[in-house]
Amino acid sequence: NAGVTQTPKFQVLKTGQSMTLQCAQDMNHEYMSWYRQDPGMGLRLIHYSVGAGITDQGEVPNGYNVSRSTTEDFPLRLLSAAPSQTSVYFCASRGQNTGELFFGEGSRLTVL
Amino acid sequence: AQKITQTQPGMFVQEKEAVTLDCTYDTSDQSYGLFWYKQPSSGEMIFLIYQGSYDEQNATEGRYSLNFQKARKSANLVISASQLGDSAMYFCAMKSGGYQKVTFGIGTKLQVIP
Numbered sequence: 001n002a003g004v005t006q007t008p009k010f011q012v013l014k015t016g017q018s019m020t021l022q023c024a025q026d027m028n029h030e031y032m033s034w035y036r037q038d039p040g041m042g043l044r045l046i047h048y049s050v051g052a053g054i055t056d057q058g059e060v061p062n063g064y065n066v067s068r069s070t071t072e073d074f075p076l077r078l079l080s081a082a083p084s085q086t087s088v089y090f091c092a093s094r095g096q097n098t099g100e101l102f103f104g105e106g107s108r109l110t111v112l
Numbered sequence: 113a114q115k116i117t118q119t120q121p122g123m124f125v126q127e128k129e130a131v132t133l134d135c136t137y138d139t140s141d142q143s144y145g146l147f148w149y150k151q152p153s154s155g156e157m158i159f160l161i162y163q164g165s166y167d168e169q170n171a172t173e174g175r176y177s178l179n180f181q182k183a184r185k186s187a188n189l190v191i192s193a194s195q196l197g198d199s200a201m202y203f204c205a206m207k208s209g210g211y212q213k214v215t216f217g218i219g220t221k222l223q224v225i226p
Contacts, residue, residue, distance in 0.1 A: 033214065042118075042203060042218035050211045058213065090157065092214070099145050099162030101205070101214055106155055 002026050006091050006104035013081045013111045021076040021107050023091030029102070031094045032074040036060065036087040037106075043090065049074055081111045114139045114208045118217035125194045126225050132179070133189040133220045135204030141165075144208035146187040148178065151201040151219070160202075163187060191222075199224045 007022045025032065033048035035058075045058025049068040063085060065077040074093075078085060091104040115138040125131040137146065148160040163171040163178045171178045179188040187206075191198055205216045 031212070035216070040218065043205075043216040045213060045215055048211070048213050056211065056213070059215070088155070092157075094214075099147065099164065099207075100159045101147065101149075101207075102159075103157035106157075 004091055004093055004102050004104040006089075006107050008107060009105065010108050011110070013078075013109065015082060015111060017081050018077070018079050019081065019109075020078075021089055021091070021109070023074045023076065023104060024072050025074075025091075025093040025102070026072065027093065027095065027102065028071060029093035029095050030071070031096070032068065033058070033092050033101075034064070034066065034074070034076045035090045035092065036085075037090060038087050046076065046089075078109075081109075083111045085109065086111045114141075114144075114206055114213075114215050116204050116206050116215055116217035118204055118220050120220045121218075122221045122223070124223050124225055125191075125198075127196060128193055130190060130192045131194055131222065133191070133202050133204075133222065135187045135189065135217060137185050137187060137204075137206050139185075139206065139208040141208045144206055145212075146178065146180070147205040147207070147214070148176070148187075148189045149203045149205065149216075150198075151203065152197075153200070157203075161189070194224045196224050196226065198222060 034046040035043040047066040049055045089107045150158040207214045
């Protein structure tokens with residue numbers, strides 16, 4: 001059972017570079033989301049989606065883009081990376097009527 | 113606006129003792145859900161327990177129970193008979209709002225002492 005799969009697990013970028021964090025789930029979940037985790041700040045919601053074609057902003061959306069063309073995939077794009085985006089990123093999903101949020105393993109991004 | 117507050121940055125507990133981790137929440141919604149997650153030093157997020165706002169009984173899962181006090185807007189996690197493996201960060205979270213998005217608190221670091 002794959003669950004929620006995030007790639008890459010580690011990435012180092014230079015300021016101004018772009019990249020995409022991939023997230024895929026095989027549980028047919030409608031809800032998918034991206035969080036960033038920074039020391040002392042918990043997990044902060046970046047963007048979320050409640051189905052294909054529907055996305056919305058969370059608490060810290062600036063500098064990040066998302067799209068949801070399929071139920072399975074929810075990529076997170078950094079168009080011009082900044083050192084402030086150095087963080088651990090988690091993708092998570094859940095079904096419409098379930099409580100539990102299923103997490104990926106996390107992606108550690110460093111922007112130099 | 114939805115908000116989760118965890119006021120205990122760090123906690124210590126003796127092995128085999130019980131411990132309560134505090135969580136208060138703020139939402140104007142009638143329908144919402146509350147979660148607790150554990151994050152060990154290895155970094156993965158482990159689901160512990162869930163309580164819906166309409167659930168009349170407090171949720172329990174093995175040694176974990178959620179002390180849900182709706183009027184006080186609190187959802188404290190109680191861990192009974194602490195074990196060394198319980199040492200980790202613990203996050204309280206809430207799903208609410210039209211799309212039931214999930215927001216997290218800043219976490220409590222629990223250390224179990226032998």
